Amino acid sequence: MMEKEEEELINDNPIEQVRLTVPITDDPTLPALTFRTWTLGLTSCALLAFLNQFFGYRQNALYISSVSAQIAVMPLGRLMAAWLPATVIRVPFIGWSFSLNPGPFNLKEHVLITIFANSGSNSVYAVNIITIVKAFYKVSLHPLAAMLLTQTTQMMGYGWAGVFRKFLVDSPYMWWPSNLVQVSLFRALHEVEKRPKGGLTRLQFFLLVFISSFSYYIIPNYFFPSITALSFICWIWTSSVTAQQLGSGIYGLGLGSFALDWSTVAGFLGSPLATPGFAIINVMLGFAFVLYVLIPITYWTNTYNAKNFPIFSSHVFQANGSAYDVNAVLDPKTFSFNQDGYDQVGQVNLSIFFVFTYGLSFATLAATLSHVALFHGRSIWRQTKAAFSDQFGDVHTRIMKKNYDVVPQWWFYTILACMLALAIFSVEGFGKQLQLPFWGVLLAGALALIFTLPIGIITATTNQQPGLNVITELIIGYMYPGRPLANVTFKTYGYISMTQAIMFLQDFKLGHYMKIPPKSMFIVQVKLTISNFP
Structure with a gap:
């Protein structure tokens, strides 16, 4: 009996949170890449890219996530569906045609627009190198070198994503907790729900919380910023250095301090609602012990x-x-x-x-490799054999394989080969401004390849993502000392290509849950990543 129940769970999905959140239905006739998708998606991406890059230079950086666009485009999409004519536009010479208004604004369009926005919500890390050269060395990189640097560091990760897509997207055990928050929001915005007696529908509850939180947010961020961190110890002993070290919530240990600003409360996790309880407890215990x-x-x-x-x-x-x-x-x-x-x-x-902070970051990466090997090694081996036999996945994977064509692996490998070649050209050419030799690009790529799977597993199961930014600095600093630009360039190729791979896989898993055609997702992500540079 127990074996039968376990088989039924795996047949649906072995993760309870996924079974309770993600629908197991699909309508493959719904259009996804429509005129509305491109218009609202490109606009959302451009706007978020500009705002996050602009506000990223603040001492206390302001970050606007794709959830903002996810909420904002809903009424805009319905407005376009109500007002635009159903005119069919034909593109000359190539035989393409599209309708300005293919019907009601649907869920798949909304998901793709959000993926558009997510591609623009993360600022381009390589811009920091351009900023360093401009602000501290008082010179400028060659424009083409700067463009190649930003593009190759952002795009190289798509190759690693293609290598590990079977493990981190198709696997039912890789459930990506933060995606479930967005799935719930999509369902609340789109599904028609009957209001229970004396209760609220999902959409009504969401609107109530949204309006309340937006109204309150004005208080700590405009009218009364000091409640961002309240410290009674600092107020009592205003002249004591020790009291400031112990009590300050910004420049000290924060003992006795508390905050009335949600962004401060949630700062150490990003979104505690999207992080499993065991991960929150683990982070808090480590935080308390160190601090x-x-x-x-x-x-x-x-x-x-x-x-x-x-x-x-x-x-x-x-x-x-x-x-x-x-x-x-x-x-x-x-x-x-x-x-x-x-x-x-x-x-x-x-x-x-x-x-x-530096010392424990090394321990974190070592622990990531050992944890994945000990706790997920057998599962990875089973998944590898199942992937080659093509008998792998849950109900969502079967629906996707049945209804849609998969993205060919050679698409990923072609992007990887092109980006590696362009990256080598950017560091070896232009008077070697970036100081990094060609072998540094290859070594950074190898590090990203090694760590993408273990860090991807940690992210997909705990919503916590260790970074390679410190270990990459150490490696290139030891192997190629005395060249600061080479150090930050190597760091960016190793760290960001891995981060981009995980972001790509996370978005792909969101589309996997919402039954978006894989090729449409691929086109959107690649197009927006290419477009998202200063």
Whole structure:
């Protein structure tokens, strides 16, 4: 009896949250890539790309997620469906045609527009390199080199996504918790639901929470910003440095502090509603141990002269606690390390909090590999054999394979080969402005390839995503020292190509749940990634 129930669960989906949230029905006749999709999708992507890149330069960066577009385009889509004529536009010479209004605004259009917006909601990480060169070195990269850098770092991850698509999209055990929040919102906005007696429909409940939260958000972010972090310890002992270190919610340990701003409360997780309970508990225990045990002990015992520097800071310092003069250790003509300047200024010092941040990031990556090997190794091996036999997946995978053509693997591999070639050209050409040799691109790609699957599994099951930004800095700094631009370029190729792969797979899983044609999703993501650069 137990075996039969287990078989039925796997036949649907073995994850309870997925069974309760994702519908197992599909209407393959609904149009997806329509005129409305392209118009609203491109507009959403361009707007979010501009806003997030613009506000990303703030000290306290403002991030506007694709959920904002997901909500905003709903009335716009229905407005276009009501007002646009059903005129068929024919494209000369190539025989294409499309209707301005193919019918009511539907769920699949809405999902694709949201994927459009998600492609633009994440700022282009490689722009930081262009900013560094412009702001600190007072010169500019060659325009073509800058464009190739942004494009190749963003696009290379599609190759890794193609390699691991079977494991991280088709597998029913890779359920991507954050996607379920969007699935619930899509259903609330589109499904006709009868209001229960004395209760609210999903849409009514959503509108009530949306209006209330929007109204309240004005208070901490406009009328009364100080409630972002309230610290009674700092108010009582206003002149005490120790009290500020202990009580400040922004520059200290935050003991006794609390916030009335939801963005501050949810800051350490992004969206606690989308993170499984066991992951929240795990993060909180680690957070409390590091912040309230390790850091106070090491700081007040003056380990590594920690008291010479702030307890909480991301800046670098000289041994006496003054700000480190980075320009003194760099040759302004070659952007390379100046040993004489370094001997005069002395070694770089970090705050004790930043030391633990760096150190534990290495432990996190090591733990990611060992955790996936120990807890998911057997499952990965089973999935590998099942993938080759094409007998793999749940009800959603079977519906997708039955109703739609899959994206050919060679599409992914072609993009990967082209991006690798262009990346090598961008670092070796243009006077080698980026300092990185061709083997650095290949090594960064190899690191991204190795870590995409384990980090993808962690993200797909816990909604937590470790990064490669620190380990990549260490590797290239050891192998190719004294070249800061080479360091950040290598870091970007290794870290962002992996991050882009996971974002692509997450969007693909959302389309998988909502039964979007895979080729339509692929076209949308590639088109928007190419378009999303300054």
